[in-house]
Amino acid sequence: MTQDHWNFLFIGLSFAVYIGIAVKSRAASTKEYYTAGGGVSPLANGMATAADWMSAATFISMAGTVAIVGYDASRFLMGWTGGFVLLTVLMVPFLRKFGKATVPDFIGDRYYSKLARGVAVLCAIFICMTYIMGQMRGVGVVFSQLFNIDVPYGVLIGAAIVFVYAGLGGMKGITYTQVAQYCVMAFAYTIPAVFIAIALTNNFIPQLGLIGNYTAGGETVPFLEKLNNINQEIGFEKYTDGKLATIDIFCITVALMCGTAGLPHVIVRFFTVKNVRAVRTSACWTLAFIAVIYLTAPTIGAFSRVNLIEKLNNTSYKDAPQWFKDFEDTGQMAWVDKNGDGKIQYFGPAKSEAKTSSPFQGKKPVYPESTAPDSQLRGVHGERLLTNKADMTNPNELWFGNDIMVMANPHMAGLPPWVIGLLMAGCIAAALSTAAGLLLVLSTSISHDLMKKIVKPDLSDKEEVSYARIAAFIALGVAAYFGINPPSAFIAKTVAFAFGLAASSFFPTLLMGIFFKRVNKQGAIAGMVTGIAFTAGYIIYFQFLGGTKDQWLFDISPEGIGAIGMLINFAVTLIVSFITPAPPQEVQDMVESIRMPDDPNADDADSAPPVTH
Amino acid sequence: MSDQNPHHNHARYWRKNIVLVLALLVIWFTVSLGSGILFRDWLDANFPKVGNAPFGFWMAQQGSIICFVGLLIVYKVLMNRLENEEGFSSKN
DSSP: OOHHHHHHHHHHHHHHHHHHHHHHTOOOSHHHHHHGGGOBOHHHHHHHHHHHHSOHHHHHHHHHHHHHHGGGGHHHHHHHHHHHHHIIIIIHHHHHHHOOSSHHHHHHHHTTOHHHHHHHHHHHHHHHHHHHHHHHHHHHHHHHHHHTOOHHHHHHHHHHHHIIIIITTHHHHHHHHHHHHHHHHHHHHHHHHHHHHHHHHSOSSHHHHHTSEEOGGGOOEEHHHHHHHHHHHTTOOOTTSOOSOHHHHHHHHHHHHHHHHTOHHHHGGGGGBSSHHHHHHHHHHHHHHHHHHHHHHHHHHHHHHHHHHHHHTTEEGGGSOHHHHHHHHTTSEEEOOSSSSSEEOOOOGGGSTTOOOOSBSSSSOOOOOTTSOHHHHBOTTSOBOOSSOBOTTSOOOEEEOTTHHHHHHHHHTTOOHHHHHHHHHHHHHHHHHHHHHHHHHHHHIIIIIIIIIIIOTTOOHHHHHHHHHHHHHHHHHHHHHHHHSOOHHHHHHHHHHHHHHHHHTHHHHHHHHHHOTTOOHHHHHHHHHHHHHHHHHHHHHHHTSOOOGGGOGGGOOGGGTHHHHHHHHHHHHHHHHHHSOOOOHHHHHHHHHHHSOOOTTSOOSSSOOOOOO | OGGGOTTOOHHHHHHHHHHHHHHHHHHHHIIIIIIIIITHHHHHHHSOOBTTBOHHHHIIIIIHHHHHHHHHHHHHHHHHHHHHHTTOOOOO
16 A cells, blocks of 8 residues: 555544544534533543644644754743643633633623623634634645645635534534544554654653663664754754743743633633533543643654754765655755755754854745756756755755654654554644634634624524534634635744733633632723733734844743733732722622532532433 | 532632642642743752753653643542532532
8 A cells, every 4th residue: 555545544534533423413502512511521521622732733843843942842841731730720620610601701700891701702712713724724734735736725625624513513523523533643643753762762662762872873872962962063052951041931931831721712621521520530631631742742853853863964865765855845845955065964053153054045945836947946966956045154955844843753764654644644633623622612702702792692592503603614714714825924923922812811810800809890801901912012013013132021032921911910900900899799709609619419500411422 | 509508618618729729839830930941950960860861851841741740630639538528529
């Protein structure tokens, strides 16, 4: 069987499973549409949340980022897992007890204000929209490679599939498909890592290989020492050292953690389980499942870094492995023979006086039209030529995208084709599961929080689900449009935006709503508005209006400014709350009641009836 | 709802909950932002290596995540115990 056959087999099989599950468990009522009827088991919800949380970007790019920046990538590893501790001990048990379907619902009721609800809806829509664009792009890219079609068609196919099972199936449909998707992702991620760990370190547990010895090539040296040495030899920083300022990496990690704890699409996942105890159990499972991937990512990053340098650096193009030529053809790797010796040389910034390491001018390789004469398409060694001018300020000749580390890993290690097929299926699972979860929050924000609670309160249950489906369709249309025409620089920058916004708006507002009874409407609105205005203003100034690095406040990059925005939100909310009247008694009683766990002896009208499958 | 049950002591339950959460957050801060970032260099130099990895580096990329999972398990067990003690025990 060829590689294509394996790809089709794995992806086809996984899709049959997803669609089958979606059809079998489609939602019939608003309760099922929004929260799967509230009867999902903690284990299933844990897997579904893990799949929801890990996007295509996490799945594909994170290991690549670790490989390139080494220690500095710890901010993502800690930020995106540590946030779950905050989420579990500070947020979800209480929000689950509150018992409504969405996050703006809580903010609207707790702060007895349509304005607060409106601000929350806007934030939720913005955060989800930012994310979903990237997912649609990811699906499109994988499909285009798979079927040899253009990316726009890939995006459209992906959008149609997501709509079928998220738009129609609702929360109930996506929960059970996400369970299946998590299983595919976990195998796809860990199996290649195990094979590579055996090849490089003679240890079948990648995490032990990372802290063990490098044994390939006849020598036995500590693996990380080997990695530091080869990095330094070719002019990069030591792998275990960081380049970022301590205050900056600290703030970014805080912003990612608190942002995670404030992301609406993660919070609502915990509304699907039976009661507060189930929430805690489910949170344990969720983090355990996420940890499987997050503990493996740094090992894949480190292993593939060694593999890449050992296999390519100072290799003549003619002897370069076939996978390098394949990735050259798809435009994910490129080689510019600056010194004309026919060998691939890979160098870091320390090897040039200008401290640069880009092989060519411009950010991405640009290729001549395929109709151009052969002499413009292929160089003397058979390499693919670029139209970019070579950057002669440094000797580096190799270019590769961050995304290829995970995809190229099995090739580099010479793994069998079925592993690569599995990886493709895992990648699509990661993108689809996240897109579906986001789409659901987006559509409920519009149908429930905007239509039902603000615009048209007399909406019937059935109409509300119809609105949700229409909203899902429109949202997907917009996401697909941006997936086809990506405002490319924009997407990468807006991810920082999404986390900064979640950290400076939802996190403090929800937290104080639960833990400080005295905080009132005036305080919350003032806090949210100043927090968002500060964070958004800082990010927009530095990312879009050309602010420069030396103007950074306390050396904090726009990525980490959400941490400061959050402190501002806390301070403003508390000050304004204490100089304005206390919230009404019924709101204080409501806060009191969500702090208490479920009472099994009481006839709890909130708890959902068990759902049978 | 729960207000009618005489076995419940709401104030005490909430106070104990806050103490537990604060204790967990102190550990959470120490293992991640503390050892992974703020005191990383000092730990690398003065703490025993984990396998062949410097202690601070290992905490940042592996150890903190393992601790997070542990923290959530401890939280779940202790909260369930607290609820049983305070009369919120669940039948199922």
